[in-house]
Amino acid sequence: MATIRVYKDEAHGDLFPRVCMRCGQLANHDVPQNFAWMPPWVHILLFAGLAPWLIVALILRKTMRVTAPMCDRHRGHWRIRKLYIGLGLLFWIALAIGLIAFSDQLPEDAVMPAFAFGIFGSLFWLVVGLFLVNGSIRATEITENRIELSNVHKAFAQAWREILDEEREQRPVARRPRR
Ligand SMILES: [Zn+2]
Structure with a gap:
């Protein structure tokens, strides 16, 4: 699995390769997804109470919508x-x-x-949920103008890099900082 960087003006997905972000196979669906992210240190504020955490989280929380190419099997990812x-x-x-x-x-x-069923069942559900979310394609950073996505298939990351290199060659005046 790989990490990719997508700028805001690329998030509509028109430039993306027709490769499934999850498995690297041919993609035939465009799946819009709203990603959210906040700096990890925000969660330390939970020790100070729910209210401070919630306020800072709401201020610092950033979102970006990315339209991701997905195959039949992963369109519901x-x-x-x-x-x-x-x-x-x-x-x-x-x-x-x-x-x-x-x-x-x-x-x-x-x-x-x-x-006992309620307590252990819900704990089990929570742990499985954390694994599912952690293993999914998710934002590991969002800023004003770009998003970093992790757990992306390396075939997608490779194809995306090639498209960006090609685009940069066609435009000698750098549109974006070099990555
Ligand atoms: Zn797939």
């Missing part, structure tokens, strides 16, 4: 993760509310197993 997280969150919240509201109506010997 981000959607499937969002579903896993969104539906999972709904399920565990509903379960927690249900358990708290109806715990006195459960048979006595079912209360402990039900709570």
